[in-house]
Amino acid sequence: MKFSNYQRYRLYEILPGASIWFTLLFAIVLSFVRPLWMIYLIIIFDVYWVLRVVYFSTYLVLSWRRFHLALRTDWFLRLKTEFSNWADKKNVVLIPLYNESWEVVDATLESFASSSYPAQKLWVVLSGEARNVQHWKDLQEQIRAQYAGVFADIVFYTHPANFPDEIPGKGSNIHYAEWEFKKYVDQKGWDYGEVIVSVFDVDTVVQKEYFSHLTYLYCRHPNPTRSSFQPVTLYNNNIWESPSVLRVMAFGTSFWMLFSLARLDNLVTFSSHSMSFKAIVETGGHAKNVVSEDSRIFFDCWLHYNGDYEVTPLYIPVSMDTVRDENWLKSLRNLYFQQRRWAWGTENIPYLLWKLRGNRQISRWKKFNILFHEWEGKWSWAVVAILITLLGRLPLWTAGDAVRRSALFFNTPQVLEVLMTAAMLGLFVSAAISFLLLPRRPDKHPAHRYLYMVVQWLLLPVSLICFSSLPCLDAVTHLMFGRYLGFNVSAKKRA
Numbered sequence: 268m269k270f271s272n273y274q275r276y277r278l279y280e281i282l283p284g285a286s287i288w289f290t291l292l293f294a295i296v297l298s299f300v301r302p303l304w305m306i307y308l309i310i311i312f313d314v315y316w317v318l319r320v321v322y323f324s325t326y327l328v329l330s331w332r333r334f335h336l337a338l339r340t341d342w343f344l345r346l347k348t349e350f351s352n353w354a355d356k357k358n359v360v361l362i363p364l365y366n367e368s369w370e371v372v373d374a375t376l377e378s379f380a381s382s383s384y385p386a387q388k389l390w391v392v393l394s395g396e397a398r399n400v401q402h403w404k405d406l407q408e409q410i411r412a413q414y415a416g417v418f419a420d421i422v423f424y425t426h427p428a429n430f431p432d433e434i435p436g437k438g439s440n441i442h443y444a445e446w447e448f449k450k451y452v453d454q455k456g457w458d459y460g461e462v463i464v465s466v467f468d469v470d471t472v473v474q475k476e477y478f479s480h481l482t483y484l485y486c487r488h489p490n491p492t493r494s495s496f497q498p499v500t501l502y503n504n505n506i507w508e509s510p511s512v513l514r515v516m517a518f519g520t521s522f523w524m525l526f527s528l529a530r531l532d533n534l535v536t537f538s539s540h541s542m543s544f545k546a547i548v549e550t551g552g553h554a555k556n557v558v559s560e561d562s563r564i565f566f567d568c569w570l571h572y573n574g575d576y577e578v579t580p581l582y583i584p585v586s587m588d589t590v591r592d593e594n595w596l597k598s599l600r601n602l603y604f605q606q607r608r609w610a611w612g613t614e615n616i617p618y619l620l621w622k623l624r625g626n627r628q629i630s631r632w633k634k635f636n637i638l639f640h641e642w643e644g645k646w647s648w649a650v651v652a653i654l655i656t657l658l659g660r661l662p663l664w665t666a667g668d669a670v671r672r673s674a675l676f677f678n679t680p681q682v683l684e685v686l687m688t689a690a691m692l693g694l695f696v697s698a699a700i701s702f703l704l705l706p707r708r709p710d711k712h713p714a715h716r717y718l719y720m721v722v723q724w725l726l727l728p729v730s731l732i733c734f735s736s737l738p739c740l741d742a743v744t745h746l747m748f749g750r751y752l753g754f755n756v757s758a759k760k761r762a
Contacts, residue, residue: 277749279617283642284743287649294658302662303673309659310682316655323526324696330529330582331700334499337582342479343383350486357462358478359390359544361448363426363440366399367469369409371588374472374504376410380417384478387419394424394444398435422451430555436754438553438560441466445552452544460492462544466553466561471539472504472586480583481541492543494577495536495565499584500524503706507716509589510598511723515730516606517589518701525700528580533640536565536578539585546576558754559612566615566622569637573628586706599734606738611752613645613743649739652731698724 297305346353360379364372380386393410395403407423414421424447426440433439445464452462463485465478477498485491502517509517527534536542538561547553550571553560569576590601619641623634701720708716745752 276617276621279620280614280749281747282620283613283616283645284747286642287646287740287743288747290646290650291653291658294654295661298658298661299665302666305662306666309654309662312654313659316651326526326529327522327696327700330525331703333529333580334525334582334584335703337480338474338476338584340476340480341383342476342483342583346479346483346486350483353482353486354388355461356482356485357390357457358384358388358482359392359448359462359464361392361394361441361444361464361466362469362471363437363444364393364395364403364406364469365440366402367406369406371470372406372410373413375467375469376414378472378475379478380414381475382473382478383475384482386417389418389478390420390422391418392422392424392444392448394426394440394447396426396440397428400425422448424448433555434558434754436558437468438557438563438754439555441553441560442555445547449544449548459545459548460543463541464544464547465539465541467539467585468587470504470588474584474586477581477583477585481581484579484581485543488579492545493568493572493575494542494579495546495568496541496579496581497524497528497534497536498539498541498581499528500538501584501586501704502589503704504586504588505591506589506706507709509591510595511726512730512734513589513591513598513602514720515723515726516602516734518697518704519730519735521704522697522700528582531578531580532636533644534578534580535562535641537561538587540564541581542568557614558608558752559614562612562615563618566619566637570619570622570626570629573626574630574633602734603738606734607742608752608754610645610648610739610742611746613739613746616642616645617746645739645743649736649743652728652736656728656732 294305294308297308362375376391379389379391382389391414393407395406397403403425410421424444426443428435430439430443433442452459463481465481467473481496481498484496488494499521501521506514506517524537540561542564546568547564550564550567552564554563554567557563565576565578590598590605592598592601616638619638623629623638626634701724705720708714742752
């Protein structure tokens with residue numbers, strides 16, 4: 268049977284979700300048909316996961332030490348001292364906007380202006396939407412009034428509505444702004460390789476050393492146009508006002524980023540990131556027709572350069588907002604849809620399968636490595652919490668009398684309890700580091716709020732199932748059935 272291109276791509280879209288659902292259904296069926304086998308498998312899987320927790324915790328602590336050291340370094344001084352040509356670099360910040368408030372935009376631009384890197388050497392590009400043009404015009408007036416003359420230049424673009432072959436959202440907005448800005452760069456006669464573009468969400472508040480550290484790493488890198496630069500992403504702009512579940516999930520995302528920065532072997536750009544304008548132009552820019560444009564730009568670069576592209580860790584943080592809304596119910600709804608949008612990054616798996624097929628320039632090992640990490644990451648995202656917390660107990664309830672009389676059956680609850688206690692190591696490490704990452708407590712919050720920051724980690728099992736596994740299952744199932752998701756804008760409100 269010969270597949271058409273459409274049928275083959277649809278098969279690739281089905282495979283990730285099929286592997287996840289097969290795992291879950293197989294575990295359920297085996298719990299009824301062969302509960303003893305399932306008990307063995309659960310014990311083996313829990314042992315494996317305890318080792319993964321130890322592995323994760325080790326790299327998390329290592330990354331934290333690098334993060335702490337980076338925060339204590341005067342990167343602008345090192346930049347000026349070690350690289351005489353640092354001033355030749357052009358730092359450009361590209362920010363897409365839609366309906367964000369002036370308070371959010373102002374906080375972001377103020378962090379740029381307060382940077383150790385000279386604000387007069389920063390080009391700020393803001394791209395609003397024609398779909399909300401009056402709000403965008405009002406913001407432009409406020410930005411001009413507040414920041415005229417602060418930066419090297421402030422450039423405004425308006426992304427037209429209803430362009431063909433686009434998904435309305437962040438990716439298409441960025442794509443339009445990049446190609447409009449190319450005209451600006453060409454008019455100035457700049458070398459694309461000397462232009463460093465940071466693509467930020469509008470609520471991204473940078474630490475004062477961010478641009479200095481970024482420029483330092485760019486100057487130091489042996490081939491900076493073949494690398495993206497990924498900072499630590501913290502969701503603490505409004506962390507003290509956010510519900511506990513939002514805080515736990517926000518810290519979880521930051522911990523995963525810290526872990527990935529230290530390990531490197533599966534580091535992919537996520538959310539706010541920086542890269543050369545040369546790579547943007549040569550690969551066609553951020554995708555305008557996908558939801559996960561932040562990771563897709565890395566894969567596009569990696570494919571375009573036949574595997575000769577990497578992500579360099581940047582241990583200076585950028586701070587963003589949690590998806591807090593006017594009440595806790597709306598906040599939880601926002602969290603679910605944000606996690607589902609992130610899990611929609613599963614769309615990169617069929618894309619990679621399609622693009623790598625027949626590519627002889629990339630080694631088989633590199634192909635396997637990038638596919639495995641992307642696929643295994645989504646599989647674990649959807650499956651692990653459900654297997655450990657729910658399905659791991661199912662064979663104990665369904666086992667027949669013969670199994671219940673076995674020594675293994677009697678000892679299994681104790682074995683699982685020991686393994687879960689060992690896995691608590693990761694929870695303790697996470698709780699400890701979360702305190703170190705907390706911004707200063709606002710005066711309006713009483714000191715006993717710190718107690719909530721400890722107790723909130725008891726919500727982790729429920730949070731992982733309801734706001735991690737289930738959104739991921741939702742996303743991969745949509746992809747399996749060809750029900751493609753659009754870009755949902757996360758509401759982010761501050762008190």
